[in-house]
Amino acid sequence: MKTRPNFLFIMTDQQRFDSLGCYGNKIAHTPNIDKLAASGIRFAKCYASQAVCSPSRASIISGLFPTSHKVTDNLYGIDDATASPDYNLAVNWPTLMHEAGYRTCWVGKWHLGEKSPTCFDEWYGFNSLLPHWLGEPQKSKYRVELEADQAISFLRRNRNAPFLLCLSHYPPHTPRTAPVNFASLYPNMPMLFQMYYGAISAIDYHLGRVMKELEALGLADNTIVIFTSDHGEHFGMRPGGASKRAAYDESARVPLIFWAPRLLSKKKVRQELVSNVDLMPTILELAGIDCPKGLHGSSLVPLLTGRSVPWRNSLLIQNTESVKGKEPGTVSSRALCTHEWKLILRDGFSDGARSLYELYDLLKDPFELVSVYGKENAEVVRKLLVEMDYWAKQIGDKKILELTEACRRDLGM
Structure with missing residues (x-):
């Protein structure tokens, strides 16, 4: 070449x-x-x-x-x-x-x-x-x-x-x-x-x-x-x-x-x-x-090129979601995706949202149909929140820290 x-x-x-x-x-x-x-x-x-x-x-x-x-x-x-x-x-x-x-x-x-x-x-x-x-x-x-x-x-x-x-x-x-x-x-x-x-x-x-x-x-x-x-x-x-x-x-x-x-x-x-x-x-x-x-x-x-290098274990997704009758992007949301889990956090209820927080087990539920967010999976959520806080510091996204703190309060952490 x-x-x-x-x-x-x-x-x-x-x-x-x-x-x-x-x-x-x-x-x-x-x-x-x-x-x-x-x-x-x-x-x-x-x-x-x-x-x-x-x-x-x-x-x-x-x-x-x-x-x-x-x-x-x-x-x-x-x-x-x-x-x-x-x-x-x-x-x-x-x-x-x-x-x-x-x-x-x-x-x-x-x-x-x-x-x-x-x-x-x-x-x-x-x-x-x-x-x-x-x-x-x-x-x-x-x-x-x-x-x-x-x-x-x-x-x-x-x-x-x-x-x-x-x-x-x-x-x-x-x-x-x-x-x-x-x-x-x-x-x-x-x-x-x-x-x-x-x-x-x-x-x-x-x-x-x-x-x-x-x-x-x-x-x-x-x-x-x-x-x-x-x-x-x-x-x-x-x-x-x-x-x-x-x-x-x-x-x-x-x-x-x-x-x-x-x-x-x-x-x-x-x-x-x-x-x-x-x-x-x-x-x-x-x-x-x-x-x-x-x-x-x-x-x-x-x-x-096939070289073996360390690679990230998680990925951040930023979003602004919509509420009917309001400007697009009224609700802020952040999500963390790993190979095993996806955690979604919102600061309000967008159209169709039933919960501010959602957790999906991607190995058992790859189509993300049933959220398993709750105290029974609090330890999983805790680890994912730590990872989200890391992303917040890496990219300077203060909204992540607001959302992770609210999620911790929701689970009594």
Whole structure:
């Protein structure tokens, strides 16, 4: 591999981790993404820092949790969050790669401002809320197809320069809609799920077009491909928000795949707990660019290359949950996830929440259906609270300390 690899960063919106064949879904028609996973590295337990679009995307580019980069809910009506003193996003990996000489391009949904940041040489982006179709649904071009066309055009024009191409698709986010030829792959499902999975299959098809172009241009051997999503989707079946804003796996756990056969180890699946705050230090190390100090994430490069290193045993998820009739994000919540347990703490009752505190035994109850929070599991909770306090100090999140103290009082500790 050349000294400076190219990067193709592909991100979908609101795509849950288990919506792909390579993550065990027997219904999903995703052959191209599955092919990436089969010859790359798939992270089985990757979580968004917060299960909301803008905060998660800000964490992806900054390597910080939302309470530190200060994007704690969706952004509308601002020019550029990366240039705003209201947010801590000036240091980010697209900017550092641009400054290091990479030819940079963003295609698709950005959700961190209405205007193009200066770090992108080419910009075909938008903040949010554009229709998934360029005109009349089913009779005009699907936006995912246009974005793949734009990505292919960029590759053809920049094949001789080290490049960073970010391809960010709005689907399968609401409004859930997909071309009929892809939705029809799921004839026995309710329309909502036909459209959700149809959108994912459309993305998969056009990702295949982009990958074929990489190979045709002779770029595949020197390009690192990363596939992920900003957060998942629980279809209104969980407390906290209509389809996200919750720490349950359906909304907080996301796919993460790295593909670069000449660089990566032969171990196809990693079980470590990883977060999207880990992406910034990982990408910078792969690009050979010095990583700024003070990031919350850790480089995944040792895991990608098969080196044995100590790794975290827990992971934090920050969230703001909704209450009907009030502004989004009225309730603050924090969750700690280990391989065995998930503890969720709230400072109020969000929509559908029956308890301020929830505890799930992930070994016995991987779908997080029955909370076992209570005095009978007080010792488990006590240990998890100690771990949450550690995270609070590591990332400077005072809300965690408020919540852990309230939980201790609730259990009489």
